[in-house]
Amino acid sequence: MTLLNGLASTDGRTGGSGEALAIRGGQPLSGRVDVKGAKNLVTKAMVAAILGETPSTLRDVPDISDVSVVRSLLEVHGVRVTPGDEDGSFVFDPADVASAHMEEIDAHAGASRIPILFCGPLLHQLGQAFIPDLGGCRIGDRPIDFHLDALRKFGAVVEKLPSGIRLSAPNGLRGANIHLPYPSVGATEQVLLTAVRSSGITELRNAAIEPEIMDLIAVLQKMGAIISYEPNRVILIEGVDRLSGYDHRAIFDRNEAASWASAALATDGEIFVAGARQQEMLTFLNVVRKVGGDFNIREDGILFRRAGDLRAVTVETDVHPGFMTDWQQPLIVALTQATGTSIVHETVYENRFGFTQALVKMGAEIAVHPHGLQQGPRRVPRRNLEQAAVITGPTPLTGADITVPDLRGGYSHVIAALTATGESTVHNVGIISRGYEKLYDKLAALGADFDVLG
Numbered sequence: 001m002t003l004l005n006g007l008a009s010t011d012g013r014t015g016g017s018g019e020a021l022a023i024r025g026g027q028p029l030s031g032r033v034d035v036k037g038a039k040n041l042v043t044k045a046m047v048a049a050i051l052g053e054t055p056s057t058l059r060d061v062p063d064i065s066d067v068s069v070v071r072s073l074l075e076v077h078g079v080r081v082t083p084g085d086e087d088g089s090f091v092f093d094p095a096d097v098a099s100a101h102m103e104e105i106d107a108h109a110g111a112s113r114i115p116i117l118f119c120g121p122l123l124h125q126l127g128q129a130f131i132p133d134l135g136g137c138r139i140g141d142r143p144i145d146f147h148l149d150a151l152r153k154f155g156a157v158v159e160k161l162p163s164g165i166r167l168s169a170p171n172g173l174r175g176a177n178i179h180l181p182y183p184s185v186g187a188t189e190q191v192l193l194t195a196v197r198s199s200g201i202t203e204l205r206n207a208a209i210e211p212e213i214m215d216l217i218a219v220l221q222k223m224g225a226i227i228s229y230e231p232n233r234v235i236l237i238e239g240v241d242r243l244s245g246y247d248h249r250a251i252f253d254r255n256e257a258a259s260w261a262s263a264a265l266a267t268d269g270e271i272f273v274a275g276a277r278q279q280e281m282l283t284f285l286n287v288v289r290k291v292g293g294d295f296n297i298r299e300d301g302i303l304f305r306r307a308g309d310l311r312a313v314t315v316e317t318d319v320h321p322g323f324m325t326d327w328q329q330p331l332i333v334a335l336t337q338a339t340g341t342s343i344v345h346e347t348v349y350e351n352r353f354g355f356t357q358a359l360v361k362m363g364a365e366i367a368v369h370p371h372g373l374q375q376g377p378r379r380v381p382r383r384n385l386e387q388a389a390v391i392t393g394p395t396p397l398t399g400a401d402i403t404v405p406d407l408r409g410g411y412s413h414v415i416a417a418l419t420a421t422g423e424s425t426v427h428n429v430g431i432i433s434r435g436y437e438k439l440y441d442k443l444a445a446l447g448a449d450f451d452v453l454g
């Protein structure tokens with residue numbers, strides 16, 4: 001790796017969103033990468049710290065920009081954030097939690113989806129909350145109606161502002177009976193973070209049960225919450241008057257682990273993903289096996305490589321325990337190298353195949369069907385969100401000039417460029433630092449040949 005203009009941070013994290021990479025591909029990626037705590041747990045556990053009466057310690061916090069955004073939003077609300085007693089650990093002290101100025105909150109608009117989860121904790125601690133407009137990947141409409149409907153059931157009053165929303169709880173928050181129209185990850189977390197200190201019992205039906213949600217439940221239980229779950233996506237929360245801080249090691253980032261696994265398959269390399277665990281990746285591992293990949297599960301991680309030629313597969317993204325929507329983009333890069341016709345049905349978001357245009361530019365044969373391919377009822381009925389990508393392979397990829405559209409699409413572009421022969425320029429790579437820690441260091445450790453262009 002060469003830093004042509006020094007814009008990349010010295011710790012190997014990507015720099016501003018305008019940064020570009022010149023990548024010379026065609027070589028296998030081989031070596032070891034370490035994955036830390038999951039973006040989709042760590043950011044929520046940080047918000048949970050507001051609910052405690054004593055400081056919380058979170059371990060294995062990745063150095064990603066979504067964590068920086070949430071840290072900054074906590075700090076403007078008076079939470080003191082200091083390094084913990086080991087590398088990657090942080091202490092969150094909520095002793096001086098206070099309302100923040102609107103301008104300080106607005107400065108976080110459009111940066112991440114996590115601010116919506118501040119609602120319950122801030123309402124409990126301050127009686128009011130201002131939430132900026134949300135960011136996150138633009139992969140569909142991403143409404144927050146389930147969040148707001150649930151908050152109103154707890155007794156919150158929601159007012160829409162020109163930018164963001166204001167909430168208050170004039171009569172406090174009371175436990176509620178909530179049935180989510182769809183097992184939304186964020187809305188389930190909203191209910192958990194609000195219910196734990198609301199008076200009485202909350203019954204949440206059709207809850208999401210992703211491993212990161214189970215880890216958030218573990219965090220909240222450490223704080224003093226009483227939460228149980230029943231079959232069929234039912235979660236019961238008995239509100240308590242006070243919560244204390246927690247000490248918790250975050251669950252590993254299974255999305256990052258799946259990304260590196262796909263990179264090994266796409267480039268015909270061999271990558272040991274240290275920190276990855278089998279249990280949370282069962283569904284992904286089944287697909288790795290079906291596509292002709294090989295994995296070796298060890299105590300400290302999982303080794304991924306090809307078992308022979310890659311084979312076409314059909315996958316449908318779904319809520320947990322299904323095949324996660326965040327896994328399909330890197331997998332599709334590998335599927336361009338598989339023999340036959342693969343189909344990926346996207347059922348979670350309505351616009352998550354935009355990244356494939358760049359792959360087509362590089363020589364991949366991918367047809368996107370915006371209204372899906374499947375007729376008739378689906379296992380998880382949705383609101384016509386299905387899209388399908390049909391990938392025919394194997395096709396050689398050649399270097400191209402491409403622009404990253406979002407987090408997972410961006411990672412896939414980098415891996416496609418490393419799979420391709422010749423040189424690619426990948427623009428806008430800074431977005432990838434939302435969810436991948438030390439990307440440049442990891443690529444360099446795996447033998448990738450690239451320059452940072454700025």
Ligand SMILES: CC(=O)N[C@H]1[C@@H](OP(=O)(O)OP(=O)(O)OC[C@H]2O[C@@H](n3ccc(=O)[nH]c3=O)[C@H](O)[C@@H]2O)O[C@H](CO)[C@@H](O)[C@@H]1O
Nearest residue numbers: 040142143144145146147183184185186187325326348349
């Ligand atoms: C920070 C974080 O954890 N992000 C993850 C989280 O996003 P996030 O929590 O935003 O995803 P959700 O599970 O809420 O969204 C799933 C679907 O429900 C819809 N929906 C959601 C809320 C709502 O109020 N109304 C509504 O219609 C969304 O538009 C989407 O079509 O789960 C997604 C699904 O596993 C992952 O892809 C994201 O990586």
Ligand SMILES: C=C(OP(=O)(O)O)C(=O)O
Nearest residue numbers: 113136137326407408435
């Ligand atoms: C969609 C994702 O994240 P977010 O919800 O933070 O936009 C993702 O991690 O792929």
